Amino acid sequence: MSLDTYSQQGWLTAPAKRRRHESAWLSLQKFAFVNVLTGRQISDLLKAEVDTEGGQRETVAAAIGAEVDWLRANKVRQIGPSKAAEDFLGGQSPFVVEDKCVKYCPACLQHWFHSTVHQVAAVVACPHHGVPLRSDCPNCGEPMPEFGFRTNDLREPLRCAHCMQPFHQDASLRALFAVSEELKAILATFASLEQSIRSCFATRRLTLGMQFPSRYSNEVDLRQSYFVSLWVLEYGTAIPRFLADVPAYCWGPMVKKDGDEAMRRIGSSSMDERKDAMQMLRVAGQQVRSVDRLLRRRVRSICGHESLPRMSFGYVYWFREKRFFLHVRPSDCACCMTLVHWRASYGGLMDMIQRLNRIGRSITESAVASILGFDRNFSSIATYAATQFERSVVSVATQLQTAPTTTKHFIGYQLARPEELSAELDRLWVDAFADTLDPRVVDMHCGTSLCRIQPDVIDQLLRDLAGATKERPRDGAGAGWHEPRSLWFCEIGSEMFRRRLNGWYVGAPRMPVDAEGIHFDAQ
Amino acid sequence: MRPPVPSPGSDVNKQRLEDIDYRRQLIHRHQLWENKYLLETVVIDEAYHLIVENVLVGTGGLVFIAEQQRVGRTRCTWSVYHKLSAAFPNIPFDLVVARDGLHAKPDLFYRDFLDALGGQIQGRPRTVDWFAILKHYFTMQCIKNQSTAAFLIVDEAQTLTLRQFQHLFHLLNRLELDGFALHTILFAQSEFRRILEMANEYGYEEVMGRFFVKRARLRGVRTKAEVLRMLEQFDTTLCYPADATDWPFTRFFAREAFDAGMRLADEIDTCWAAILEVEGFEGEVPESADGIRMTWLVRGIRYYLTDLLASAEPAASEAAAGRWLDAMRRGFRDAPAEREGAAYVA
Numbered sequence: 001m002s003l004d005t006y007s008q009q010g011w012l013t014a015p016a017k018r019r020r021h022e023s024a025w026l027s028l029q030k031f032a033f034v035n036v037l038t039g040r041q042i043s044d045l046l047k048a049e050v051d052t053e054g055g056q057r058e059t060v061a062a063a064i065g066a067e068v069d070w071l072r073a074n075k076v077r078q079i080g081p082s083k084a085a086e087d088f089l090g091g092q093s094p095f096v097v098e099d100k101c102v103k104y105c106p107a108c109l110q111h112w113f114h115s116t117v118h119q120v121a122a123v124v125a126c127p128h129h130g131v132p133l134r135s136d137c138p139n140c141g142e143p144m145p146e147f148g149f150r151t152n153d154l155r156e157p158l159r160c161a162h163c164m165q166p167f168h169q170d171a172s173l174r175a176l177f178a179v180s181e182e183l184k185a186i187l188a189t190f191a192s193l194e195q196s197i198r199s200c201f202a203t204r205r206l207t208l209g210m211q212f213p214s215r216y217s218n219e220v221d222l223r224q225s226y227f228v229s230l231w232v233l234e235y236g237t238a239i240p241r242f243l244a245d246v247p248a249y250c251w252g253p254m255v256k257k258d259g260d261e262a263m264r265r266i267g268s269s270s271m272d273e274r275k276d277a278m279q280m281l282r283v284a285g286q287q288v289r290s291v292d293r294l295l296r297r298r299v300r301s302i303c304g305h306e307s308l309p310r311m312s313f314g315y316v317y318w319f320r321e322k323r324f325f326l327h328v329r330p331s332d333c334a335c336c337m338t339l340v341h342w343r344a345s346y347g348g349l350m351d352m353i354q355r356l357n358r359i360g361r362s363i364t365e366s367a368v369a370s371i372l373g374f375d376r377n378f379s380s381i382a383t384y385a386a387t388q389f390e391r392s393v394v395s396v397a398t399q400l401q402t403a404p405t406t407t408k409h410f411i412g413y414q415l416a417r418p419e420e421l422s423a424e425l426d427r428l429w430v431d432a433f434a435d436t437l438d439p440r441v442v443d444m445h446c447g448t449s450l451c452r453i454q455p456d457v458i459d460q461l462l463r464d465l466a467g468a469t470k471e472r473p474r475d476g477a478g479a480g481w482h483e484p485r486s487l488w489f490c491e492i493g494s495e496m497f498r499r500r501l502n503g504w505y506v507g508a509p510r511m512p513v514d515a516e517g518i519h520f521d522a523q
Numbered sequence: 524m525r526p527p528v529p530s531p532g533s534d535v536n537k538q539r540l541e542d543i544d545y546r547r548q549l550i551h552r553h554q555l556w557e558n559k560y561l562l563e564t565v566v567i568d569e570a571y572h573l574i575v576e577n578v579l580v581g582t583g584g585l586v587f588i589a590e591q592q593r594v595g596r597t598r599c600t601w602s603v604y605h606k607l608s609a610a611f612p613n614i615p616f617d618l619v620v621a622r623d624g625l626h627a628k629p630d631l632f633y634r635d636f637l638d639a640l641g642g643q644i645q646g647r648p649r650t651v652d653w654f655a656i657l658k659h660y661f662t663m664q665c666i667k668n669q670s671t672a673a674f675l676i677v678d679e680a681q682t683l684t685l686r687q688f689q690h691l692f693h694l695l696n697r698l699e700l701d702g703f704a705l706h707t708i709l710f711a712q713s714e715f716r717r718i719l720e721m722a723n724e725y726g727y728e729e730v731m732g733r734f735f736v737k738r739a740r741l742r743g744v745r746t747k748a749e750v751l752r753m754l755e756q757f758d759t760t761l762c763y764p765a766d767a768t769d770w771p772f773t774r775f776f777a778r779e780a781f782d783a784g785m786r787l788a789d790e791i792d793t794c795w796a797a798i799l800e801v802e803g804f805e806g807e808v809p810e811s812a813d814g815i816r817m818t819w820l821v822r823g824i825r826y827y828l829t830d831l832l833a834s835a836e837p838a839a840s841e842a843a844a845g846r847w848l849d850a851m852r853r854g855f856r857d858a859p860a861e862r863e864g865a866a867y868v869a
Contacts, residue, residue, distance in 0.1 A: 010643030012656075012663045034663060036656050041647065172701065173662045178669075 011035055014177050018113075021190045025102060025147050026114040030176055032157040039154030102144040103133040109168055111183045112158075112176045115190045119147050128189040139165040524618055524641035526601035529559035532764030540770060541778065547832060554763050555772055555825050562756055562821070565749050566595065566742060567602045574603060574708055577737055578674065579611070583706035584736030586680070590713045594743040595817030600678045600710050607674070615664035615673045621682045629690045633657045636691075658697055665703045672704040680709035685722055688730045695733060707734055710741070743814025746807070747795045750820070754787040754794065757824065776828035787824070790843055797847040798823070801855045823847075823854025 012034045013019065019027055032042060103118050105126035118126065118133060125132050135144050140163035158176075159166050168175070179187070530552065539545040554560040570587060577585050589596045597620075604618050617640060625635040633653035638644045642660055664673050677683075683691075695705050709715075719738075722731050744750060757772045764770065774781040787794070798815060799805065801823075808814060827850035 010641055012642075012659055015667050034659050035643070036651055036659070037647070173659060174666060174702070177663065177666045 015179060017187065018177065018179055018183075021113075021115060021187050023114045023116045023119065023147070026112070029154070029157045030112075032154050033171075033176070034173065037154075038157075042154065101135040102147050103135045104144065104167075105129055105131050105133055106138065107131050108186060109138070111180065111186065112168060113183060113186055117190060117193060127193055128186050137163060137165075138167060139163050524620075524639075526604055526618055527559050529554045529557055529765070531766065533766070535764045535767075537764065537767055537770075540767070540775070543778070543832070546775060546778075550829065550832060553772075553775065554761070554765075555776075555828065558821075560761055561598060561602045561605065562753050562761075562817075563602070564595070564744070564753065564817070565746075566744075566817075567599050567606075570599055570739070570741070571603055571606050573739055574607065575610075578706050578708055579614075583704075584732070584734050585707075586709040586711060586715070586735055586738045587741045588711050588713060588715050588738060589741035591743060591813045591816060592712060593816040593818035594741060594813065596710050596712070596741055597678055598817065599741065600676050603708075604676055613668050614670050615668045616676065617661075617664065617673065618676045618678065620678045621680055623682045625683070625687060627684070627686055629693070630654065632687055632690050633694070654694070654697075657694060658701075661694075661698060661705055662701060662703055671702060672706060674706050674708065676708045676710070678710045680711035681713075681715040681718065683718075685718060685725070685727050685730060688722075688734055689727070692729055692733055709734065740813075743816050744808075744820055745812075745814040747791065750795055750798065751788060751791045753820075754791060754824070757828075758786045758788050772828065775832075777831040780831065787828075790847065793844045793847045794824075794827075794851075797844070797851040800848060801851045819855045820851075821854075823851040826850035826853050 011031075014022070014027065014030055014034075022030075028042075032038065102114070104114050105118060105128075107129040108114060108118070108126060136142060137144060137160040139160060142160065142162035145161060155161070156164055158171055532549075532552070532554070535549060535552075536545070550556065574585060577583075587596070587599070600618060604616055607614075607616050619636070619639050621639065625639070626632045630653050633656075634644055637653060637657050637660060640660065642656070661673050661675075665671060691707075698705050711718075719731075719735060721727075722735065744753075759771055761772045762768055762770050763772060763775055771781075773785075773787050777785060798820065799807075802808075802815060804812075827846055830846055830850060
């Protein structure tokens with residue numbers, strides 16, 4: 001709905017150039033203030049039936065930049081975790097937003113400006129002013145309200161709920177809505193930042209990758225924040241200059257660490273460093289979930305499937321030791337499986353890291369040390385998890401393996417060594433993807449494999465695999481050949497592990513003849 | 524609020540306009556019948572310049588009084604609004620049509636006034652501060668246009684009472700305290716003189732000093748040249764569909780004649796003679812008269828064009844004279860109540 005439309009409906013609204021870059025929280029506060037509405041009245045407006053000409057709900061939602069359905073569902077309830085906050089922003093936010101408390105820049109708030117970028121988890125200082133963000137009332141020091149829509153917070157808009165003072169002393173309409181020259185500069189900064197980031201995250205050709213520097217590399221730059229990591233994850237490119245110019249400390253606590261020494265200290269008894277490391281992992285996990293949601297929405301918009309195959313940990317005995325895998329219930333939708341592949345590659349790992357936070361400090365620290373050691377020892381992580389969740393994880397794996405139906409047959413494959421995967425891709429699609437820009441990039445960096453595959457390539461790979469394996473005879477003792485649509489992903493450990501294995505290759509699992517007790521459905 | 528906009532006719536199939544039957548089907552959707560199109564007249568030009576000279580320099584409080592009804596006061600407000608908005612894009616102009624029945628109590632008057640302005644009054648509790656909302660309304664207009672002053676055109680101002688003008692006076696004062704100014708331009712009927720007399724008699728100096736600073740008279744059409752200018756607009760600038768510049772109103776209603784060279788402007792003598800005959804004037808409109816009422820005049824032109832479309836005959840000069848007289852008679856006659864209430868100012 002355009003500004004003219006809801007202005008014509010009689011509500012007083014902020015100027016477009018200002019409202020466009022303000023956070024929904026502040027826009028809602030201002031909307032309530034200028035229209036002399038309380039939270040309860042806004043809530044009642046949203047309850048009102050939508051008549052053909054009125055559209056009260058849409059009007060209010062458009063005025064404050066939020067989705068109607070979300071407002072309707074959350075009008076009287078407290079906002080939950082980041083997902084709700086993300087939806088609050090119209091579902092377009094590529095970031096993970098902290099919604100427990102409003103974070104603001106004191107300098108920006110003097111102009112009554114607050115941006116969604118301030119609420120990004122990793123942002124600790126204002127990208128324009130460089131001033132550290134605050135989350136307490138400038139008058140009384142009590143916590144700022146939640147970043148969301150709560151009727152109680154709107155009893156007195158633009159005022160602290162504790163001391164009832166305005167967040168800034170000049171609360172006139174001119175101060176709230178006028179666009180001064182100084183504010184123009186602030187708006188320009190945030191507009192440029194948002195535009196660039198959104199355009200990058202909105203690209204369809206998403207390049208996924210994982211890059212963790214080796215502990216032995218002297219090129220490690222631990223000043224890379226999680227935002228940078230996420231950027232690499234999304235693009236596989238260096239962070240653009242327009243972001244590189246932003247002071248590094250704006251983007252996360254990680255930047256305070258410096259060099260290999262810091263990494264080696266992580267496993268030490270330093271309590272603060274362990275806490276920082278856990279915080280780092282939490283933020284990374286949140287960011288991964290944010291990307292996951294973005295991908296899920298995109299995939300869902302293609303195929304429309306609501307449910308996705310669940311993943312769980314399972315294990316097989318391999319040379320008398322357990323090797324843990326991610327199990328994935330198969331699906332016949334290539335779109336969904338593409339997402340599952342991404343999750344298997346990265347999301348599952350980080351999800352498990354999140355779970356590890358609740359296990360206990362000792363195990364957590366070991367896991368953290370292991371991860372920060374960048375062994376990518378997936379198996380060891382899973383082992384730790386299994387010691388706590390063995391019953392649930394293994395039972396699920398067992399259930400999947402021992403009680404299959406026709407839809408639960410598996411074929412297993414793993415990401416092979418990059419050059420082998422490359423060769424496999426070449427064999428399959430040289431002609432079809434001849435004109436695809438850089439369909440795959442394979443890098444070797446400091447002993448760690450980095451393989452980037454674009455989603456459409458993955459999709460085609462899956463389809464061709466499904467088609468190709470139809471004719472393949474079943475092979476290998478205990479090998480579970482699948483119905484053409486069943487696929488199962490796993491990923492094992494580090495380069496070192498890969499070298500040991502005469503393992504499976506993409507497209508055709510070739511089991512060692514002396515493999516023992518592979519827990520697959522034998523059909 | 525903003526004045527209504529005539530329908531642009533974007534759904535009209537321009538390829539079929541050559542077909543007279545298709546145009547006959549569209550006749551009642553035409554802007555001429557919708558009656559929201561705007562004509563440029565001398566009266567509107569005079570009002571516009573008067574506003575610019577007196578109000579925009581900061582004096583404020585202009586009142587246009589139309590001694591007769593149907594002289595085109597409302598269309599004048601629309602035209603003035605559009606001209607001012609176009610000429611001064613950074614100054615907020617607003618239009619409100621006052622009406623009988625606006626509440627006398629201050630708070631409820633502000634609510635009714637906000638409603639008349641097109642503001643949102645639904646979904647609010649009874650205890651809401653309507654004064655604050657109305658103040659915010661004008662303040663936001665100024666802020667969005669980066670202006671410190673807003674201008675309000677009030678039509679049918681004679682329906683407001685002095686008490687209600689006092690309420691508006693308080694609003695103006697409060698806005699001034701916040702650093703904003705609200706200037707009014709009133710358009711009223713002759714009954715407004717009674718309000719002026721009462722204000723003088725009962726000592727409403729503050730209201731007079733803010734709202735009734737300068738008075739002007741709104742008149743009808745007086746000269747042949749003014750009618751000629753109107754007819755030229757029918758021949759050239761007024762088009763339907765709005766983006767079809769090759770379909771002015773005259774061509775729409777009389778395509779063959781128009782393409783053969785007929786123009787309403789060329790028939791000005793016949794038209795003017797018919798007007799004078801119907802109004803009972805000889806030679807010219809007397810100075811003392813308030814002029815020919817725009818509504819009747821435009822109605823007569825509309826009947827003339829409609830007759831052309833209905834008959835599908837080119838307008839021969841002799842037949843045109845008869846058609847003009849007949850159209851004007853119907854246009855001036857089809858308002859019996861208005862005629863009964865009309866009174867020429869001597």
